[in-house]
Amino acid sequence: MDKSFLRAMAKQAEAEHAATPDPYASPNLKTTPSGYLLYSSFLANQFVYDDLKFVDFPAIVYDVLTPNLSPPTSPPTSTSTSTITIHQDKKQGKGGLVWCASFILGEYISTTIEFSPSLSSSPLNILELGSGTGLASIYLSAFLETSQIHSSITTTDLPSLLPLLEQNVAANRHESKFSTLTPSILSWGVDDGNFSPDSFDYIIGADIVTSLYDPIALASTIHTLANASTKVYISFKGREQVYHDKFEAAMNGKFVESTVELMGDEGFGGRNRNPGVGILFFTGKI
Numbered sequence: 001m002d003k004s005f006l007r008a009m010a011k012q013a014e015a016e017h018a019a020t021p022d023p024y025a026s027p028n029l030k031t032t033p034s035g036y037l038l039y040s041s042f043l044a045n046q047f048v049y050d051d052l053k054f055v056d057f058p059a060i061v062y063d064v065l066t067p068n069l070s071p072p073t074s075p076p077t078s079t080s081t082s083t084i085t086i087h088q089d090k091k092q093g094k095g096g097l098v099w100c101a102s103f104i105l106g107e108y109i110s111t112t113i114e115f116s117p118s119l120s121s122s123p124l125n126i127l128e129l130g131s132g133t134g135l136a137s138i139y140l141s142a143f144l145e146t147s148q149i150h151s152s153i154t155t156t157d158l159p160s161l162l163p164l165l166e167q168n169v170a171a172n173r174h175e176s177k178f179s180t181l182t183p184s185i186l187s188w189g190v191d192d193g194n195f196s197p198d199s200f201d202y203i204i205g206a207d208i209v210t211s212l213y214d215p216i217a218l219a220s221t222i223h224t225l226a227n228a229s230t231k232v233y234i235s236f237k238g239r240e241q242v243y244h245d246k247f248e249a250a251m252n253g254k255f256v257e258s259t260v261e262l263m264g265d266e267g268f269g270g271r272n273r274n275p276g277v278g279i280l281f282f283t284g285k286i
């Protein structure tokens with residue numbers, strides 16, 4: 001389907017939802033004794049889609065959907081959950097907060113890609129760019145660990161975000177037999193050379209195409225670090241079209257295949273119904 005048509009539909013859906021009453025004043029949101037938001041209580045009452053709704057919570061507790069592998073020999077048939085806790089730091093600006101696109105990306109990848117438990121000694125190699133709090137990487141790592149899939153995830157951002165990334169990775173590090181998660185610095189277009197190109201099976205990013213950041217440097221880093229079969233998943237929140245156009249034009253010249261899928265009511269039926277979020281997919285590095 002045409003990308004601008006999909007985006008027009010998303011904008012219309014968002015405008016309709018925005019007209020509904022604000023549920024944040026309602027007592028529906030539940031917290032832990034430490035004041036951490038239980039995200040499930042937000043999802044149960046989701047009416048509006050303002051990404052800034054969570055800024056005043058010091059941390060958010062997410063349920064990660066995972067296949068039920070017990071007993072280990074049976075095929076995954078149902079889901080069980082594990083939880084992750086993501087701390088925020090408002091002082092760090094946008095990167096210090098969690099964004100809907102990040103939760104949606106973690107859930108989308110873990111529920112739509114068919115990962116099979118690997119017997120091979122080489123783990124799936126995954127790189128996240130512009131990770132902010134690290135939510136998408138941490139979600140995916142928890143999913144892959146419970147799914148018993150060997151994986152190595154590198155979660156990256158600018159130097160100023162590294163302490164928060166490290167804090168969140170440490171807070172969610174449990175016994176890990178299958179999935180390793182490593183926080184690191186990667187500034188797009190600047191220190192790509194610190195990472196070995198060609199080695200990533202997946203390159204992912206959530207809400208990293210906006211007016212604030214350089215879409216050309218981002219596309220260049222993705223291209224440098226991808227190989228011919230790398231799959232690139234970038235979730236976005238449709239805001240200013242011009243930056244998406246610049247990013248997609250740059251990516252379309254570097255990858256053979258590209259698709260876009262909308263989330264929410266019109267597309268992938270994830271738990272967060274934010275209609276303004278979509279996922280760009282690229283593969284086939286030129």
Ligand SMILES: C[S@@+](CC[C@H](N)C(=O)[O-])C[C@H]1O[C@@H](n2cnc3c(N)ncnc32)[C@H](O)[C@@H]1O
Pocket residue numbers: 094095096097098099100101102129130131132133134135156157158161186187188205206207208213214217
């Ligand atoms: C809107 S935040 C999204 C954070 C997180 N992915 C999420 O969705 O919750 C965008 C992130 O991109 C990062 N970023 C912006 N420009 C960057 C650059 N040149 N190199 C690396 N990261 C960058 C920011 O530091 C910030 O963490």
